[in-house]
Each structure stands twice: as structure tokens, then as C-alpha cells.
Amino acid sequence: MSTIVLLTVTGLGLGALYFLVASGLSLIYGLMGVLNFAHGSFLTLGAFAGWEFARRAGADNWWTFLGSLLVGAVVGALFAAFTEFVLIRRLYERHIEQVLVTVGLSLASVALFDGIWGTDTIHISGPAWFRETTGILGAQIANDRFVAIIAAVIVLLGLVFFLKRTRYGMIIRAGVESRSMVTALGIDVRKAFTLVFAIGGAAAGLGGVLASHYFQYVSPLLGGSLLIFAFIVTVIGGLGSLTGAAIASVVVALLQQFANFYLNGTGDFVVVVALALVLLFRPSGLLGRKS
Amino acid sequence: MSQQPQPHPEAANPAATGGPAPATAQTAAQSTTQATALHPAAPQPGHARPVLEIAGLTAHIAGQQVVEDVSFSVPATGITALLGRNGVGKTSTIKAVIGLISRTGSVTLDGERIDKEPTFKIIRRGVGYVPEDREVFSKLTVAENLRLAERDASPRRQLVEELFPDLLKRASQMAGTLSGGQQQMVSLARALLNENKLLLIDEPTKGLAPKIVQEVAETLERAAETVPILLVEQNLQVVRQLAAGAVVLSGGKVVHTTDSALGFLDNEDLTQRLLGVHADAGHGEEADRNGAQK
Amino acid sequence: MTTSKTDPQSEAQPDPQQATAGSAAQGATAATAAGQRRNRKGQHDGGAAAGGRTLLKWGAGGAGVVLLALLPLLNLSLPGVLPGPTYTPGSLQLLAMCMLMAAAALSYHLLLGVTGLLSFGHALYFGAGVYGLGVILDTFDIPLLPAMGLTLLLVIVLAHVVGAVGLRVTGIPFAMVTLAFAEAGHVLVGRNPGQATGGEEGLTLATDNLPEALLGVANTRNLYWLALIVLLVVFAVVTWVQFSRAGHVAAAVRENELRVRVIGLQPYLIKLLVFVVGGVLASAVGMVYLLLQSGAVPRSLSADFTITLLVMVVLGGVGSRWGAIIGGVFYTLLDQRLTSLAQSEAIAGLPDILRIPLSEPLFILGTLFILVVLFLPGGITGAVQRATLSRGQRRQAAARQRQALENAE
Ligand SMILES: Nc1ncnc2c1ncn2[C@@H]1O[C@H](COP(=O)(O)OP(=O)(O)OP(=O)(O)O)[C@@H](O)[C@H]1O
Numbered sequence: 001m002s003t004i005v006l007l008t009v010t011g012l013g014l015g016a017l018y019f020l021v022a023s024g025l026s027l028i029y030g031l032m033g034v035l036n037f038a039h040g041s042f043l044t045l046g047a048f049a050g051w052e053f054a055r056r057a058g059a060d061n062w063w064t065f066l067g068s069l070l071v072g073a074v075v076g077a078l079f080a081a082f083t084e085f086v087l088i089r090r091l092y093e094r095h096i097e098q099v100l101v102t103v104g105l106s107l108a109s110v111a112l113f114d115g116i117w118g119t120d121t122i123h124i125s126g127p128a129w130f131r132e133t134t135g136i137l138g139a140q141i142a143n144d145r146f147v148a149i150i151a152a153v154i155v156l157l158g159l160v161f162f163l164k165r166t167r168y169g170m171i172i173r174a175g176v177e178s179r180s181m182v183t184a185l186g187i188d189v190r191k192a193f194t195l196v197f198a199i200g201g202a203a204a205g206l207g208g209v210l211a212s213h214y215f216q217y218v219s220p221l222l223g224g225s226l227l228i229f230a231f232i233v234t235v236i237g238g239l240g241s242l243t244g245a246a247i248a249s250v251v252v253a254l255l256q257q258f259a260n261f262y263l264n265g266t267g268d269f270v271v272v273v274a275l276a277l278v279l280l281f282r283p284s285g286l287l288g289r290k291s
Numbered sequence: 292m293s294q295q296p297q298p299h300p301e302a303a304n305p306a307a308t309g310g311p312a313p314a315t316a317q318t319a320a321q322s323t324t325q326a327t328a329l330h331p332a333a334p335q336p337g338h339a340r341p342v343l344e345i346a347g348l349t350a351h352i353a354g355q356q357v358v359e360d361v362s363f364s365v366p367a368t369g370i371t372a373l374l375g376r377n378g379v380g381k382t383s384t385i386k387a388v389i390g391l392i393s394r395t396g397s398v399t400l401d402g403e404r405i406d407k408e409p410t411f412k413i414i415r416r417g418v419g420y421v422p423e424d425r426e427v428f429s430k431l432t433v434a435e436n437l438r439l440a441e442r443d444a445s446p447r448r449q450l451v452e453e454l455f456p457d458l459l460k461r462a463s464q465m466a467g468t469l470s471g472g473q474q475q476m477v478s479l480a481r482a483l484l485n486e487n488k489l490l491l492i493d494e495p496t497k498g499l500a501p502k503i504v505q506e507v508a509e510t511l512e513r514a515a516e517t518v519p520i521l522l523v524e525q526n527l528q529v530v531r532q533l534a535a536g537a538v539v540l541s542g543g544k545v546v547h548t549t550d551s552a553l554g555f556l557d558n559e560d561l562t563q564r565l566l567g568v569h570a571d572a573g574h575g576e577e578a579d580r581n582g583a584q585k
Numbered sequence: 586m587t588t589s590k591t592d593p594q595s596e597a598q599p600d601p602q603q604a605t606a607g608s609a610a611q612g613a614t615a616a617t618a619a620g621q622r623r624n625r626k627g628q629h630d631g632g633a634a635a636g637g638r639t640l641l642k643w644g645a646g647g648a649g650v651v652l653l654a655l656l657p658l659l660n661l662s663l664p665g666v667l668p669g670p671t672y673t674p675g676s677l678q679l680l681a682m683c684m685l686m687a688a689a690a691l692s693y694h695l696l697l698g699v700t701g702l703l704s705f706g707h708a709l710y711f712g713a714g715v716y717g718l719g720v721i722l723d724t725f726d727i728p729l730l731p732a733m734g735l736t737l738l739l740v741i742v743l744a745h746v747v748g749a750v751g752l753r754v755t756g757i758p759f760a761m762v763t764l765a766f767a768e769a770g771h772v773l774v775g776r777n778p779g780q781a782t783g784g785e786e787g788l789t790l791a792t793d794n795l796p797e798a799l800l801g802v803a804n805t806r807n808l809y810w811l812a813l814i815v816l817l818v819v820f821a822v823v824t825w826v827q828f829s830r831a832g833h834v835a836a837a838v839r840e841n842e843l844r845v846r847v848i849g850l851q852p853y854l855i856k857l858l859v860f861v862v863g864g865v866l867a868s869a870v871g872m873v874y875l876l877l878q879s880g881a882v883p884r885s886l887s888a889d890f891t892i893t894l895l896v897m898v899v900l901g902g903v904g905s906r907w908g909a910i911i912g913g914v915f916y917t918l919l920d921q922r923l924t925s926l927a928q929s930e931a932i933a934g935l936p937d938i939l940r941i942p943l944s945e946p947l948f949i950l951g952t953l954f955i956l957v958v959l960f961l962p963g964g965i966t967g968a969v970q971r972a973t974l975s976r977g978q979r980r981q982a983a984a985r986q987r988q989a990l991e992n993a994e
Pocket residue numbers: 352353355357375376377378379380381382383384423
């Protein structure tokens with residue numbers, strides 16, 4: 001029993017990280033049709049920024065941690081908005097070229113991170129409480145899992161509120177269905193593009209800081225490894241669906257954890273098999289619209 | 292340019308329509324020869340400046356030319372019909388006008404060039420667009436669909452509520468779950484909410500039951516009292532009822548313009564050649580066929 | 586009351602096929618006719634271009650191949666490009682690598698350029714060739730050729746399975762799915778299952794059953810010739826597929842899948858065929874790569890490697906076989922030069938703000954790639970082609986070249 005609880009909570013923590021990456025990916029794809037390969041770089045830069053902040057602030061206390069979350073999110077958002085504004089926008093509606101540009105950006109940025117911070121992983125530590133454990137139903141669970149889960153839930157609720165209750169949220173939801181019709185109502189949908197990139201970048205940056213605590217290191221490759229699972233999550237959840245991304249994040253992470261434990265380390269394959277099954281029986285994903 | 296609604300030829304009676312035919316045909320021929328101008332964009336005498344002037348408009352989709360050197364203008368009052376068989380480029384022309392597909396050529400709205408502007412700016416200049424397949428946002432509620440369309444500081448909610456009382460009752464229903472007719476109401480309402488200089492309406496009666504077709508036609512007639520409309524319409528009976536002038540496309544080109552839509556429709560020879568139908572015969576059947584082709 | 590008469594021929598619709606069609610079927614017929622027109626046009630263009638310059642092209646091509654074949658016997662120097670005269674093993678190794686990358690890029694061209702499939706998992710087949718052969722040679726006591734045959738068999742099965750699943754979606758989702766499958770392969774190899782793949786360290790080529798002629802530095806030129814043969818074979822197969830009936834249908838699928846369906850063909854099967862052929866070619870290249878490198882590392886299965894192929898094809902020019910070859914060669918040489926530049930004294934002395942970016946070859950290549958995508962539609966071959974055109978034609982050509990890429994969706 002305690003193993004199951006442990007695996008579940010750890011899986012939820014991992015799912016939280018997936019969601020923080022996948023939510024932005026899915027929104028960006030849903031609204032703009034852009035597959036953003038640079039999303040992992042938003043995360044990595046957020047993680048490094050958060051780490052640099054924490055390092056300079058010195059103390060490993062809660063305030064430093066919260067500050068690093070904020071810094072990670074802001075840096076991720078700025079990087080993403082810059083990407084949209086400088087690279088994506090001039091390739092409006094040319095989706096393949098947009099993908100290629102993000103591929104180039106991801107190559108170049110990861111190489112640059114390598115140059116700046118080195119290729120070795122850097123171990124980090126947060127508030128002491130993170131290293132302690134909490135007992136739930138007999139399982140001893142590392143506290144940083146809870147932080148990731150809570151952060152992801154807050155982000156999810158915040159996004160849902162934003163999408164449902166604000167005018168820009170409405171524009172984004174409408175744009176996911178039809179960009180051209182939104183412009184045909186006299187709305188400058190490009191503002192929504194920048195905004196969606198910024199939001200996605202912020203979530204990824206936040207996810208980067210949390211991931212660096214979850215895995216206890218930062219490295220230029222941090223984003224890339226999470227990105228691939230985030231891709232899988234968005235396809236399984238249904239491209240463009242936030243709820244789909246949330247559900248798929250949890251499902252994928254739990255599958256992975258349980259398979260890793262019970263089927264001796266085959267988690268990644270089980271996930272790919274799950275992806276294949278979803279494609280065979282529901283090509284548009286769990287909650288995707290039929291195309 | 293008299294604009295009398297024609298008697299409803301539902302009970303298709305060849306004798307009834309056959310009676311006055313020679314006279315109508317003659318006037319039609321006259322007005323048509325005058326209006327089938329070599330330079331269709333030339334301003335029509337006796338009218339204020341056209342609200343929309345199109346000259347040399349060309350557009351491509353996926354490397355294929357779908358609008359070829361199209362020139363015509365839309366008078367500042369009344370309804371102008373844009374006619375033609377399926378796939379001749381009516382929808383593409385309208386989309387090219389508001390920049391939904393990339394285009395070259397000159398488009399002038401109310402005296403100002405708009406052909407280099409992005410879609411949203413053109414719309415904000417005062418253009419209402421009702422797309423061919425309604426394109427309501429299916430996962431937004433009716434109320435949200437309408438709110439999204441509000442551009443003016445004081446949108447005309449009253450008018451819309453009056454025209455489409457049904458929508459008020461369904462304000463919180465997802466637009467995707469509405470019936471086709473109700474979706475068309477939402478789509479029309481989105482355009483009518485704002486003060487416009489011009490409405491571009493693409494096949495508003497497509498796939499609707501005869502009764503709803505009449506309702507839509509009446510709504511358009513009422514709207515046309517205050518704003519000029521460029522209307523794509525396959526239902527020739529509706530065209531008869533509403534349109535003053537007409538522009539006919541074929542193969543992406545303008546092949547005919549007239550300031551008397553009636554005259555055109557009564558000219559059997561022309562309609563036969565350009566639309567491939569016998570304008571007077573079997574409107575109901577023709578509407579069915581249009582529906583079935585989609 | 587007969588309104589559904591045969592359409593009369595109107596002056597604006599001179600197309601006889603369309604005019605004779607009953608109006609109910611008009612939409613479909615128009616689409617078919619347009620498709621046929623386009624096909625005819627494509628063949629005509631190809632025919633005219635080939636007709637005029639065929640001889641010249643084949644002559645130049647033949648001479649080029651002969652020159653390439655003779656290089657190991659010649660003493661030519663290309664300072665700044667090759668590390669030494671052409672007969673030295675170092676230069677031959679680099680040239681062989683260029684040819685293998687060109688061949689791999691060609692196999693990717695078959696997917697992206699011909700059929701419009703944006704795969705992010707092409708490395709899976711290349712890597713399957715590398716690791717398949719490596720593991721088989723390491724595990725079983727069989728000679729090289731049967732081992733290669735066995736590897737090909739495995740790749741054919743693998744490509745069918747992944748293709749069958751992945752092609753259920755198109756466009757961007759297809760890219761993601763192929764990426765996921767390739768990543769599964771990458772992870773698998775890294776995990777070192779059954780101690781077969783050597784994990785992150787990689788696998789050293791087992792030489793027990795290899796012919797002497799392929800072993801040792803002194804025999805690099807044999808490997809060079811092998812690489813040349815692979816390039817020629819891949820080029821021939823790609824040319825053959827591209828201009829076969831299947832290739833024409835594939836091109837039509839790229840331009841407008843719906844239209845192909847309307848004509849009554851099965852885009853899915855055609856795409857699967859091209860996907861499998863592309864995978865098999867990539868794996869063949871991968872096998873020779875294993876011999877040339879005397880080993881395998883997980884990177885050959887990684888998304889990074891697929892992206893490298895993508896960068897090559899885009900740099901060279903999407904849609905052109907020569908583009909893929911030029912891109913492959915150009916990228917390999919540039920990567921090599923940049924790597925030695927990064928380690929040079931000149932760079933080490935620069936201030937951080939210059940030193941850090943310049944000492945990262947991938948930063949420079951990534952930036953270059955972005956610039957090409959933004960400002961050089963059609964890549965290198967596209968730019969060369971445009972240089973021979975007048976100003977007005979140039980713009981049209983650029984638009985067409987952009988379209989070539991956008992069709993890939
Ligand atoms: N997205 C597209 N891709 C390829 N071709 C297109 C596309 N949209 C339109 N076309 C082509 O452009 C031409 C004109 O289409 P358009 O929709 O403007 O015709 P239409 O006159 O509005 O027809 P209908 O009466 O059926 O609505 C058609 O031949 C059509 O096949």
C-alpha cells in the first residue's frame with residue numbers, strides 16, 4: 001500500500017511538471033498551429049534564472065524559493081514573448097517554417113546554455129523542508145513533490161479562470177477554433193499570440209524551477225528531456241485542449257512511475273505504447289477536436 | 292432601379308410568369324446592355340460614390356488562382372448580389388476583400404484603400420462579415436460569441452434582441468449545439484451588433500428550411516435600409532426579393548454586372564449561360580440541389 | 586421541369602472536361618480535372634527541363650562520380666576544408682562522412698521534400714541500421730552481408746509498424762508521434778538492455794567477422810568507396826521513387842491530399858510506402874556509418890540527429906535532391922570547421938560575450954539555420970537558382986520555394 005501511495009504521489013509530482021510544459025505547448029499549438037520546439041529552452045532558461053537568483057540571494061529559505069519561482073516564470077515569459085515577437089510573427093501562418101525556426105532556436109539556445117553554464121549538471125538545494133519527508137498512509141514522500149503538485153494545480157486553476165473569465169481568454173478560446181474568424185470580427189489576434197506565448201513561457205519557466213528541485217539539478221538538457229514527454233502528453237490529451245493536457249499529464253506520469261516500478265524500468269516504453277494505442281483508436285487525442 | 296418584391300412564384304405557373312415576360316425581358320435586355328460595362332468599376336450614373344470599389348483584384352489559394360482580375364463596385368445603398376455557380380470564387384472574392392486570403396489589386400472602402408491592411412483593421416473600419424458556413428465559435432456560448440463581436444462602444448444589443456429573440460433565451464448555450472438556423476442568427480447578429488459601412492454576407496440561407504430562409508431574407512431587407520450589403524446567394528428567389536444590382540462571376544472572373552438584378556434573372560439566355568439554370572423554373576428544386584451539393 | 590441540364594459551355598469556362606460534367610458532379614470533376622492538369626503540367630515541366638539538359642547533366646554527373654572515385658588516388662589539397670591531401674585517411678574519413686550524411690539527407694528528402702512528411706523520428710532508422718548491425722555482429726557469429734540483410738529485415742518491420750501507427754495523423758501531430766517513437770528507441774539503447782548496446786558509452790564494432798579490407802586506418806579508402814557507392818545507390822533509389830508513379834502520387838499528396846482521395850487513390854498506403862523506403866535507405870546509410878566510425882553511440886538515434894538531417898535538407902533546399910546532397914556535405918564540413926574553430930587559440934583569447942557563442946558550433950549552426958529559414962527560402966540551391974533569374978521571376982521563385990515547404994503540412 002505504501003508503495004502505491006509513494007508511486008502515486010511521485011507520479012503526480014512528475015505529472016505536475018509535464019502539465020506545466022504541456023499546457024503552454026498545447027495552448028500555443030491550439031491557437032497558432034505552432035509546434036514549439038523551443039519550449040524546452042524556455043523551461044531550461046527559467047530553471048537557470050531561478051537557480052542564479054537563489055544562488056545570489058544566498059539563503060535556502062522559502063522566500064528565496066518563492067523569489068526563484070517568480071524569476072523563473074518572468075524570465076520564461078520574456079524569452080517566450082521575445083521568440084513570438086521576433087521569430088514566429090514574421091512567419092505568420094507558415095507553420096512548417098515556424099516549427100523550423102523553433103527547432104533552430106532550441107539548437108542555438110541549448111548550445112548557448114552549454115557555453116554559459118557548462119554541460120555538467122549543477123546540483124541544487126531548496127529550503128530544508130524539501131529534503132524532509134511527510135508520511136502519508138505509511139509512505140514517506142519527499143516534500144518537493146507536494147510543492148510541484150500544488151504549483152501545477154494553482155497554474156491550472158489560474159489558466160482556467162483566465163480562459164473562462166477574461167476577454168483575452170475568450171479570444172484565445174475562440175482563436176483555438178478559428179483564428180481567421182477572430183480577425184474577421186475585428187480583433188487583432190496577434191496580441192493573443194504574444195500573450196499565449198508569454199503565458200506558456202511563464203508556465204514553462206515556473207516548471208523549470210520546480211523541475212530543478214524535483215530532480216535536484218539544473219542542466220542545459222533539463223528542458224529537452226521533459227519536452228519530449230510533454231509532446232506525448234499533448235498528443236494524448238488532444239492538441240489544443242488544456243483539460244486534455246491536464247488529464248494526460250497525470251495519466252502519463254502515473255503510467256510511467258508504475259511501469260518503472262512494477263515492470264522493471266519500462267516506463268518510457270509503456271508511455272510510447274499508450275501513445276500508439278491512443279493514435280490507433282482516437283487519433284485526435286482524449287479531448288481533441290476532430291480534424 | 293425600382294425594387295418591388297416579386298410575387299411568390301411558389302405555385303409555379305408558367306402562364307402567370309409567361310404573361311408579362313416579353314416586356315420584362317425587353318427592359319432587362321436594355322438595362323443589361325447598358326450595365327454590362329467594359330469597365331465594371333466605372334461609377335454608375337445617378338449614384339453617390341460606391342461604398343466598395345474593387346479593381347483588378349487577384350487572389351491565390353494553395354498556388355491556384357481563384358480570383359482573377361476582378362473589378363466591380365458596390366453602391367452605397369441597397370443589396371448587391373454576387374452570383375455564380377459553385378466554385379467560381381464568390382467566397383474567395385469576399386475573403387480577398389477583407390484580406391482573409393492574400394490578394395493583389397485595389398480595394399477601396401468608402402474612398403480609402405484597404406488592400407494593404409490586415410483583416411482586423413478592415414473590419415474595424417466598419418465592415419460586417421457573415422461567413423459562408425456561419426463559423427460560430429462552437430465552444431463559446433451564444434452570449435460569448437456576441438460579446439466577442441462587439442466593437443463599438445455602444446453595441447446595438449437592443450436591435451439584435453429584437454431581431455433574434457431566440458438568441459436571448461439561449462444566451463448560455465454553447466453555440467456549437469445550436470441548430471443550423473440558430474447558428475446563422477448568431478452569425479448575422481455578430482455583424483449587426485456594430486455600426487457598419489458595409490456588410491459582406493456569404494450564403495446566409497444555405498441549408499435552411501424555407502420558413503427560416505424567409506426570416507433571414509426579411510432580416511437582410513431590414514438591415515439593408517441602413518447599410519449597403521454585398522450578398523452571395525444561391526437562392527435566386529431571395530435574390531429576386533432583395534437585390535438591386537448583381538455581379539456574376541465565372542471561373543474567378545467577372546462575366547457580367549448589372550444594376551438590375553431582376554433584369555438579369557429574367558433574361559433566360561444569360562442566366563442559362565452564366566448560372567446554368569433556368570431562372571424562372573423550379574426554384575424549390577434548385578435550392579435543394581444547391582443544398583445537396585454542399 | 587428539367588433544370589439539371591448539361592451545363593452549356595460558357596465563355597469563362599473553356600475547360601471541356603468541366604463543361605461536359607453534369608452539374609451535380611461538377612465539384613468533384615473540377616477537382617479531378619485540376620489534379621490531372623497539374624500532373625500533366627508537372628510532367629511537362631520535368632520533361633522540358635530534362636530534355637534540354639539531360640546529356641549535359643549526365644555528363645557532368647558521370648565526370649563528378651569518376652572524380653570522386655579517383656580522389657583516394659590523387660594528391661589534391663583543399664586547405665581550410667580538408668585536413669590534408671585527398672589520399673590521406675583523415676581527409677578520406679571526412680569526405681566519406683560527407684557522403685554518408687548527404688545520403689542520409691537524401692533519404693530524409695524522400696519524406697519531407699517529396700511526400701511532405703515532416704518526421705522528427707528519422708534517426709530511428711538510421712540508428713536502427715547502426716545499432717542493428719552493431720548488435721548483430723557483436724552477438725551472432727555471422728558474416729557481414731547476412732548481418733546486413735538481417736538488419737534490413739528488422740528495419741523494414743520497424744518502419745512498417747511505426748509508419749502504420751504514425752501516419753494515422755498528419756502534419757504537426759505526425760511530427761510529434763515520430764519523435765516519440767524515435768525517443769523510445771533512443772532511451773532503449775541508452776538503457777543498455779541485456780548488455781547489448783553498451784548504454785550511454787556506446788558499442789564498439791566487433792571486427793571478428795568483417796573482411797580485412799574494411800579494417801584499419803590504411804583501408805579508409807575502401808570505406809570511402811563504400812560510402813560513395815551508398816550515396817550513388819541512395820541517389821538512384823530516391824530518383825527512381827521520386828519519378829515513379831508512386832512518387833507522382835506522393836507529390837500530389839503533398840500538394841493536396843484531399844484531391845488524391847477524390848481521384849480514388851489511397852494516400853495512406855503511398856505515404857507508408859515512401860516512409861518505409863526512406864527508413865530502409867537511412868538504415869543502409871547507418872550500417873556503413875557504423876563501419877566508418879567503428880562503433881555506435883546513442884546520439885545516432887536521438888532527436889538531435891533527426892534535427893541535423895532536417896537542418897541539412899532545409900539548408901540545401903527543400904524539395905531538391907541536389908539540395909539534400911549539398912546541405913549534407915555543407916553541414917558536415919561546416920560542423921567540422923566550427924568544431925576546430927571552437928578549440929582554436931584565437932577564440933580562447935576573446936572576451937566572454939564573443940567566446941561563448943563562437944565556441945559552440947551548434948549555436949552558430951542553429952542561428953544560421955534560423956536565418957536561412959527566415960531569409961533564404963529554398964536554401965542554398967534556391968538562392969543559386971534565383972541568382973540566375975530576373976528580378977520579377979526571383980520573387981515568384983521565392984514564393985514558390987516557400988510554398989514547397991508549406992505544402993509539407
Ligand atoms: N482552401 C482551399 N484550397 C484549395 N482550393 C480552394 C480552397 N478554397 C477554395 N478553393 C478553390 O477556389 C475556388 C473558388 O472557391 P470559392 O469558395 O470562392 O467558390 P464559391 O464561388 O464561393 O463556391 P460556392 O458557391 O460553392 O460557395 C474553387 O475552385 C475552390 O476549389
